[in-house]
Amino acid sequence: MATDEQVITVDRVRPPSEFEVAGHRLRVLVEAGERLDALIDTIEGATQELLLLYYIFCDNPVGVRVRDALVAARGRGVAVSLIVDGFGSEGTAEGFFEPLREAGAVMCRFIPRYGRSYLLRNHQKMLIADQRIAVIGGFNVSSAYFDPPEEQGWRDFGMRVEGETVRHLAGFYRDMEAWTLDPRAKLRTLNRIVRQWSQKEGTLRWLFGGPTRTLSPWARAFRDDLRHGKRLDMIAAYFAPNPGAVRRLGRLARSGHARIITASKSDNTVTIAAARHCYLRLLRRRAEIFEYRPTKLHTKLYAIDDVSYVGSANFDIRSLYINIEVMLRIEDAAVADRLRAQFDVEAAQSRRIDIPLIRARAGRWRRFKWRIAYFIVAVMDFSVTRRINFGGVGRELD
DSSP states (O other): OOOTTOOOOOOOSOOOOEEEETTEEEEEEOSHHHHHHHHHHHHHHOSSEEEEEESOBOSSHHHHHHHHHHHHHHHTTOEEEEEEETTTTTTSOHHHHHHHHHTTOEEEEEOOOSSGGGGOOBOOEEEEETTTEEEEESOOBSGGGTSOGGGTOOBOOEEEEESTHHHHHHHHHHHHHHHHHOTTOOHHHHHHHHHHHSOSSSSEEEEEEOSOSSOOHHHHHHHHHHHHOSEEEEEESSEEOOHHHHHHHHHHHHHSEEEEEEESSOSOHHHHHHHHHTHHHHHTTTOEEEEEOSSOBOOEEEEETTEEEEESOOEEHIIIIISBEEEEEEEOHHHHHHHHHHHHHHHTTEEEEOHHHHHHHOOHHHHHHHHHHHHHHHHSOHHHHTTOOOSSTTSOOO
16 A cells, blocks of 8 residues: 555546447446436437346436436337346335336336345346447446545446347346246246356357356356456456455466456445455565545456456455346457556556555454455355444555
């Protein structure tokens, strides 16, 4: 952790935001305004069908604006289907969605069931229009994901994808919708959906996560890229990988170059402490680690050599093994360079972490609490960790 005077200089020339990749048009969505505009413009431009799946959909100004835009789309004759996660959106009353149902939209909740699937969360965020345009990323439908930093709005990232590959994502959505609407749906059916729709080749590949006994398809692809990679740039709002993943990151850092940005502010301070438990092992292998300071971090962005990953998945146990996630793997050097430019922008506003400052500001007792936090995040349900307070275990390292 460097002192506040040590900063990273970045090129202030705005990097490109649009790319042509394998016959598709990709647009990077960074700032809150452009992310919200992408949602609303895509909904208002749809002529046939809108498919939406969000972990959180709140009854607040942004939620109302998106809901009303969907109701207006139904008024134009556009078919609308919406899935929200039963846990992530548990605070949103059914009455909030009633105007959608009255307009003829299909609306359902992904409800956790008892047994092994009780811990399952549908953590995906996607909007699909006319099987031709998709908006993906880490942000949910809630004002908190579009508020400015001074109001502690989440810092996030997304991408607009236009082209034939979106038809494949729409097919996955339809299977997810059928599974969610079936009260007797089996977990093995969901596993099959995740595996069958995850693509094994192509410049653009949709990869999904799910409740697997081993690594999910997206995590498996990421692991394979790590094995062969020489350079990694990662922004992971929630960072608590298993020991095997930490070793793989360490090997890449030792033989190549690895930079990681994690959160210093969050709605769950235990997750910050869990991330810090991993720092020393990575720093000893020459990884560069930063903590984002201006506001709460929610970005999920990964670049390995010329390969990029954009979507909903964090780099923690839940996203690697349990949650249903959607990630787009992009094999294109220009896109990877653009994401690295974004990393530089975020790193310039972050605190650099180093071994001497950890030792100076985190004694054995504090590091022990980090270890316990890591165990809790890696083993216990997120709904439990949100309620835990270790007396400043995740506070700023000042």
